[in-house]
Amino acid sequence: MEPLRGAALLLLLCAAACAQNDCVCEKNKRVTDCMLVNGVCRCSSIGSGVTVNCDTLTSKCLLMKAEVKSTKSGRREKPKDAFEDTDGLYDPECENNGVFKAKQCNGTTCWCVNTAGVRRTDKHDTDLKCNRLVRTTWIIIEMKHAERETPLNTESLKKFFKETISRRYMLNGRYIANVLYENPYITIDLKQNSSDKSAGEVDIADVAYYFEKDVKGDSIFLNNRLNVSIDNEVVQLEKAVVYYVDEVAPEFSMKSLTPGVIAVIVIVIIAIVAGIVVLVLTRRKKGKYVKAEVKEMNEMHRGLNA
Numbered sequence: 001m002e003p004l005r006g007a008a009l010l011l012l013l014c015a016a017a018c019a020q021n022d023c024v025c026e027k028n029k030r031v032t033d034c035m036l037v038n039g040v041c042r043c044s045s046i047g048s049g050v051t052v053n054c055d056t057l058t059s060k061c062l063l064m065k066a067e068v069k070s071t072k073s074g075r076r077e078k079p080k081d082a083f084e085d086t087d088g089l090y091d092p093e094c095e096n097n098g099v100f101k102a103k104q105c106n107g108t109t110c111w112c113v114n115t116a117g118v119r120r121t122d123k124h125d126t127d128l129k130c131n132r133l134v135r136t137t138w139i140i141i142e143m144k145h146a147e148r149e150t151p152l153n154t155e156s157l158k159k160f161f162k163e164t165i166s167r168r169y170m171l172n173g174r175y176i177a178n179v180l181y182e183n184p185y186i187t188i189d190l191k192q193n194s195s196d197k198s199a200g201e202v203d204i205a206d207v208a209y210y211f212e213k214d215v216k217g218d219s220i221f222l223n224n225r226l227n228v229s230i231d232n233e234v235v236q237l238e239k240a241v242v243y244y245v246d247e248v249a250p251e252f253s254m255k256s257l258t259p260g261v262i263a264v265i266v267i268v269i270i271a272i273v274a275g276i277v278v279l280v281l282t283r284r285k286k287g288k289y290v291k292a293e294v295k296e297m298n299e300m301h302r303g304l305n306a
Contacts, residue, residue, distance in 0.1 A: 025052070030067065031043035045267070048066070056170060068091040078090045109124075109125070111124065118244050134245045134246050135193070137192060139246075143240050153231055175204055215237050215238075
């Protein structure tokens with residue numbers, strides 16, 4: 001009987017030890033095999049197996065890789081009104097520290113990306129060379145709130161978003177360059193140079209990705225949806241659009257431009273050519289007039305001398 005009691009006690013102690021080592025990753029639900037290490041919850045990121053620190057945001061590259069893997073395996077938790085939207089989503093190659101590799105490929109098609117993982121060149125074959133990972137220094141998040149009878153208080157709105165971005169996404173307030181409200185549009189500017197960013201600080205690309213997912217209703221946080229409440233009034237946000245500005249201009253050719261942009265360029269070129277043609281014709285007419293005037297003057301002089 002004593003050996004059985006000893007075995008039962010040992011099992012209970014093991015169970016208690018295992019329970020103490022288990023933890024929940026509050027800032028990333030796309031993880032597995034979570035363990036409490038030195039008081040910090042560390043988990044394995046789905047799709048890559050890279051260990052992530054749950055005390056801070058997970059890099060965008062690892063999150064995208066996890067989302068692609070989850071979508072393929074059918075394990076992804078979908079919102080009630082979800083429909084497929086894969087714009088900008090691909091299975092990225094990440095460095096061991098979670099940042100994007102400068103060169104990304106899908107089979108035999110490759111392209112270069114910035115630190116936000118956004119394509120910044122035309123697509124080429126596998127011989128493409130991406131010399132370095134270009135930093136995204138400015139991210140512009142544009143969205144609008146649902147229709148309402150009166151506009152929101154501008155100062156209250158600015159205070160809410162600055163505090164939320166600093167607290168929820170752990171971004172140092174000095175990187176929140178501006179919050180602009182033009183009813184019903186809201187624009188948030190995040191600026192962060194590599195020289196400004198300290199080791200351990202979250203990246204603005206990761207913040208923008210978490211925020212965009214929150215607005216879409218597909219939060220990366222575990223059981224912690226974003227609630228927008230300004231002056232004690234719930235505000236419904238519509239889909240966010242994110243724009244990226246890199247420290248080096250992107251390298252797109254004319255063929256990659258949208259028809260609208262190409263049309264504008266063509267119109268500008270036509271206007272310039274038309275202006276040059278008008279200028280040349282005007283000068284020619286003026287020249288002919290001067291020549292005719294000189295000829296008439298000469299004939300008058302000859303008449304007087306005669």
